[in-house]
Amino acid sequence: MSARAVETEPARRPRAALSPQGAIVDLLAPVWLAVEVLRSIPRSLLAGRFPFEEYLRQTWFTIKVCTLPSLAVSIPFGVILALQVGVLAQEVGASGFTGAGNTLAVVRQAAPMITALMLAGVAGSAICSELGSRRIREELDALEVMGVRVVERIVLPRVMATVTVAVLLNGVVMFFSIMTTLLVSVVAMDLSAGGYLASVGTLARPSDLILSLVKAAIFGVLCAVVASHKGITAKNGPSGVSDAVTSAVVVNFVALFGANFVISQAYAQLFPGGVA
Structure with a gap:
């Protein structure tokens, strides 16, 4: 190969990779x-081919690796939220609605987003690295040669497990965050627990809880699908797997915030009277 070809070849690859069609x-x-x-x-x-054993294994693994990080984020977030909302409510003379503000913020936004970010950063990374390792070891190619559907046998149980854990973990994060805001408001802001909970019942609606669960389920699908796609398309050896994991986390974070905005706006249009 000539020196001119060696010099021009690296310059061609980025343009091909960044072409509009490829993007x-x-x-x-x-x-x-x-x-x-x-x-x-x-x-x-x-057809009776659903891999229940793999689904249960992936569900238990996701619960183990995501529960503690989610709680570690939800509790300090609840403290910060309670202090900020409490101070603002006192300044505008609406201390009676502190509980409603804290609870709605947790149910509509904080709980599903905290859950999704933990799933994307922890479980998504594990899914991507595992599938990427199988791809570069040609295990997925071997399954395809044997007639095994990779999506059905490998990807599907991981997506279902992530969705299941997302819904369950969303409830756990919601509970601990609300209890944290209640405790901080009662101890630090001198609010009564009865008045705090009464304001929640005044403004909160069942549709808020449904919104939170729907968000968690959609975010779970998004996290698992993006991580699985990046994993099964990994190449260039171990360094390619590392790049795929990094790309999966970044894409998931951006996609989650975009999906949260779209779902929140759709909810606000369908159920007017509050900001989702």
Whole structure:
């Protein structure tokens, strides 16, 4: 190979990788994977091929690695939220609505986002690194050669496990965050526990809880699908797996905030009378 070819080849690769067509394909690939996962659910259940053992194993693993980090974030977040909302409520003369403000902020926004970020950063990284390692060891290629559907056998149980843990963990984070805001408001802000809880019942609606659970489920699908896609498309050896994990976390974080904005705005339009 000539020296001119050696000099020009590295300059060509970034342009090809950053082409509009490649960017669009890379953006839509997780969407197609999500569609394939949804299609695989009834097919695997009706055919009796759903990997329940793998689903349970992945669920237990996700619970173990995500519960403590989520609580470690939710408790200090509850302290900060209670202090900020309490001070603001006192300044505007609305101390009676402190409980409602804290609780609605936790239920509508904080709990599902904390859960999703922990899933993306911890469980998503594990999923991506595992599938990426299997890809570079050609294990996934071997399954495909044997006629085993990788999406149905490998990706589907991880997506279902992540969604299950997201919904359950969302409730745990919600409970601890609300209890933290209640404790801080009663001890530090000299509010009565009865008045705090009464304000919650005045403004909170069942649709707020439904919104939180729906957000958690959607975020769980998003985290698992993006991590799985980055893992099964990893290449260039161990360094490629490392790059895939980093990319999965970054893409998940950006996508989660975007999805949260879209869902919140849709909720505000469907159920006017409050900001989601």
